[in-house]
Amino acid sequence: MNTIKTTLKAIFIMVFLFLNSDNLFSQHFISGIIIDNQSNEKLPFVNILIKNNENTILSYTTCNENGTYLIEFPSEYDEIIIETSILSHKSSLKKLQKEKISKKTYIVNFELEETISTLEEVIVKSKKPILIKNDTTVFRPNNFKDGTERDVEDLLRKLPGINIAKNGSITFKGKRVTRVLLDNDNLFDDNYTIGTRNIDPEIIEEIEAIEDYQKNPLLKGIKNTEDVALNLTLKKGKTDVSGDINIGLGVENKYRLMSNILSISKKIKGFGLLNYNNINQNVSPYNFVSNNFDLSKINELRFRTNNYLASNNFNILIPEEYVGSNNNLFGSFNVLNKFSNKTSLRINANYLTDNLELNNTTKTNFNNIDLSITNIYDQNKKPKVNVLDYELIHRPKQNSILNVKGKIDYTTLDINSFSTNNNSVFREIKKSEDLFINQNIEYTNKLNNNSAFQLVGKLSKNTIPQELDFNNIDVTSSGSINQDAKFIKNSFNISSKYLSKLKNGNYSLSLGIKSEKNLLTSNNDIVNFNHFSNNNDVTFRDNNLYFDFNYLFKINKWRFVFENSLFYSDVKINNNSSSTKNKKIINNPSLTTYLGLTKHSNIYINYNINNRLPELDKMYSGLIQIGNRSILSNTFEFNRIRSENVSIGYKINDFYNLFQFNSYFNYAKVNYDYLNTLFIEEDTSLNITNLEKLDNSNYRLGIETEKYINFIKSTIDLKSTLTINNYKNTLNNNDIRDNKSQSLLLKLDIRTGFNNKLNFENSIVFQNNSFSTEGLNQVNFSTFQNNFSTKFVNDRFNFIMEAKYFDSNLKTRNNSFTFLDAIFNYVQKNEKIEYELRFNNLLNRKFFEELNSTDYSTTLSTQTLLERYFLLSIRFKI
Incomplete structure (x- = not known):
């Protein structure tokens, strides 16, 4: 408690100094207006550079949409150079000398000459x-x-x-x-x-x-x-206003209705979108078909908790638009209003509803176990997404910004399915509600040209109640099994930060308090595992007092970046009848060294240590059922997960010769890690996770290169990655198994850019996967795919033909599939109306088979596909 009081007092002092910083400096400012010397029109977004007589940049700003700017005169200089920079106009220089009076404002205007050759x-x-x-x-x-x-x-x-x-x-x-x-x-x-x-x-x-x-x-x-x-x-x-309306109708009752509008003015930018289709076209950021992660949640992972019932059974090699069928409605409203030079407000509102029909059959053979399991999932999935984002930016003074940013995300998911586990047929009903609220407030004050102070507050809450009901419809006396679970995660963070620029680098200091509370409650009526609890009641709290330090130093061709997070962690965990307390000072350092070899190339080395807490979904010990045969549990004993990571790389980015090259090697070692103990029987699969000292390791080697070859007018892009994982698990309570997985990925893309009407693109992807367990035979399989497209463009007419070939097991040659698609497009002479005829899945593939292996099983997965359709669309441009 004393530590927290001390921290709050330190933050209060920093805030007090910040609020009174205007009285600490006698400031000189430079303001002006920038216009075109021919039209006399005001030029927006021109860069203003403040330099000394040695041509070193001291400060930087950008004028607003009205062509006006305001920037501080560096206090330590008596004479400076003011330079303008914008792609469309020639640069202009002016010298200015400081007068010996306090708080002087100088007026420096510019008239710029237009040019098209200002770039270096x-x-x-x-x-x-x-x-x-x-x-x-x-x-x-x-x-x-x-x-x-x-x-x-x-x-x-x-x-x-x-x-x-x-x-x-x-x-x-x-x-x-x-x-x-x-x-x-x-x-x-x-x-x-x-x-x-x-x-x-x-x-x-x-x-x-x-x-x-x-x-x-x-x-x-x-x-x-x-x-x-x-x-x-x-x-x-x-x-000013642009957009289009697209109406598409096709055979087998296929349709696509789409409209969007973009409105641009000096003060307001707006984009609206409405899309309704049943051809598996997903123009939203949200994904409910496969396990590809939503882009919208990438920056929110550490604030969100778990939804077991939202996980997908579909890990697919082919594009998602071929899989299953949909009935999708997506609407998006986005507006940015600049009320004045000081205040702007952005609002984003999205709505999605869908009716997905997905069918997946898996047949799994377990290695070294005389057991084969067949599962059929016939799912009707109904997601509904409501999201509101907002951001208010206010500049009370030229040297300060207040940023208020928030999000409300409410997503519901209903899944009704018939699932077959070997010869037993089940009816499953899954329901979940995901409410995520996030609020950030950030205040920045630029103290002078070289330093700034920030005060940051973050608050978030994620609540996910979820329910599973299922019963065996073949057994008349069989009652339904119910699983209820609720995950809650609350986070609070307040910090103060000081940032400063040095002659050869910069640094930042951050002091703050972070508090996180996670809760999990669950209960079920499973009767087959009497030695496990059917209930969970877990509370996990982590209170942190932290100090972050970042330092960047440059000397000649060298650049050093040192980052360190030092925090005092107070952890309390209550799990049913047991409790855990842990107080510890944790240090997470990182050092990266860059060496510039030439103007376009460099090498780098990074070493970092990361100590993290176990996740909430690994802390409970009672059973949680997530499907008719899948059950999860843990044997929890508290330990922090410590990983050491080393990265070495060499990069070339030579855009003058349109050449890029990147090679890298990564090594990671984890001391405590999760040990999965699998109990697999004909009717059930139980996965118990233990946190144990395992010393798992991972190696990753990659080479990427892209080159435009002029004499064949083509771009060649080659990527290769080799990944090796050393990990451990147990199967049916046997001894711990030492496993190694290896994955080699090769990808070659060729794209032509001929001056004639015909061009081609081809992408080849080869992947080899192998799993080996000490004392057992190695499992090995390879996949191959080739995507070829040809494009013919003649004035207002163009034609695209795409052929996609997939083979999920090169050894057997029994899992190869080819898809053909074609698009004919014609634009009227006035360019206001466009016609499109689309042919999808011309060969009418009705299913796709994919073979996957692990260290203990081989699974043949069959996906039902969207059947062939023809769609005629008319697009009206605004």
């Missing part, structure tokens, strides 16, 4: 220009388009250095893209797939990839980040 490097390869300046790479989309792009995501896939995952998340040069902006405005926040998957690429003038992206403009130049933002610059004169 210009790359022109096969009419594909890429412009680079400092941390910004600018792509001109018209040089990458072939006329077949339907949305921004289609266009992004063709840009060098950009990769897009199945869930829509984007990386640039291997770094995660955290924001996709519209004319420098954050309209979509984390759910940027709403924009990338639905905005017409024809309205995009340029795409800027901004590295070292800082979402808080006051911290630009003070704090370094690894974040990347993509800025979509819209065409002038064509973006």
Whole structure:
């Protein structure tokens, strides 16, 4: 308690100093307006750089949409240079001397001359220009388009250095893209797939990839980040109001109705979307078909708890649009209103409802056990998602920002299914409600050009009640079995942070208090396991007093990044009749060293130690049933999980020659880890987890390269990854087994960019997986897929033919499948009406078989597919 009082007193003192910081400095400011020297129009978003006589950047800001700016005169200099920077106009320099009076404001205006050649490097390869300046790479989309792009995501896939995952998340040069902006405005926040998957690429003038992206403009130049933002610059004169209405009807009662509208003005940006279809088209960020993780939840994992009943049985190799059938309605409303130069409000509201029909059959043979199990899942899944995001940004003064950001997410999921476990047929009903509330408040005050102070508060709550009812419909005397469970996670965090820029780097200090409370209650009426409890009542509290330190140091070609989190942890766990208390000081250090070999290449080495607490879903000891045959439990004994990680890598990013190369090696060792003990019988599978000292390890070696070859007008992208896991488990209460899994992934993409009307794309993916257990035979299987597409574009007509080949077991050759799709597209001369004829699954594949193996079993999984359909669509552009 004394420690907490001391911390609160320290935070109070820092806040007091912050609130009175204006009285600590005699400040000089520079303000002005920037216009075009020909049209006299005000120029928005021009960069203003403050430099000394040695050309070292001292401060940085950006003028607003009205062409005005305000920036502080560095207190330690008597003479400075003010420089403008923007891609569309020539740079301009002005010198300014400080007058010997207190709190002086200087007026410095600029009239800029338009130019198209202000960038330091210009790359022109096969009419594909890429412009680079400092941390910004600018792509001109018209040089990458072939006329077949339907949305921004289609266009992004063709840009060098950009990769897009199945869930829509984007990386640039291997770094995660955290924001996709519209004319420098954050309209979509984390759910940027709403924009990338639905905005017409024809309205995009340029795409800027901004590295070292800082979402808080006051911290630009003070704090370094690894974040990347993509800025979509819209065409002038064509973006006031744009959108389209798409109506599609097809055989077998297939339909697609879609409408979106984008409205842009100086003060308001808005995007609305409505999509209704039954052709497995998911334009939302939410996924209820497979185990691909939702992009919307990536940044919320540490604040959310568990939903056992929402897990999917489908781990599929083929694209999700082939699997099952849907009846999907998704609506999204996104608006950003700049009330003034000081205040803006962003609101995002999303609604999703679906009716999914999924059918999956699995036949599992267990190695070294004379047992085979067949399961059939015929599911009707009805998710309903309601999400409201909001963010208020207010700048009471030029050197301070208040950011209030929140989210309310309420998701319900009803699953009705008939499942077959060998010869027994069950009816299952699963229901869950997921309520997530998150609120963040951040106040930033820039004390001077080189330092800033922040006060941050975070509050979140996640509650998930869930229920399972099932009964054996073949047995008339069989009563239903009921499983109720409720997970709750509450988090609270308040901290103060000081950030400072040094001559050769920067550092930050953070002091705060974090409190987390997790609860789990459950009960069931299982009667087959008398030596286990049917109830769980777990409370887990963790109160932290923490101090974080980050330091970046640069010298010549070297860069060192040291990060350390030091915290005092007070843990209390009550599990049914037992209790655990643990108080300990924990240290989590990380050191990364970079060496720049050339202008475009570097090597890096990282070493870090991480100590974490076990998850709530590994702390209970009673039974929890999650399906007609699947039961979970734990033998819990408290220990922290300590892992050591080493990474070594070599990177080349040479956009001048359109060449990228990345090689890396990662090693991780975990002392305490989870030991799964599996009890497998004909009717049930019981998985008991223990936290024990196992010394598991993981190795990962990867090589990635991308190169544009001019003489064949093609881009070649090669990726290879080798992963080795050493882990332990037990089967049917036998001795602990030492296991090793190895996975080799090879991926080769070739994309042509011929000047003629015909182009091709081909992607080859080969994966070899092997599992070995000491004293037993090795299990080995390989998968192969090849995706080939040809595109023909002639004026207003284009044609796409896609052939996808999958083989989930190269040894047997009995699991190969081919899918054919085709799209014919025609645009009228006025470009306002577009016609599309789509043929999906032309060969009418009705199921897909996939073979998977583990160290103890081999499973043949069969998925029912969406049958062949033809769809004729008419698109009206606004």
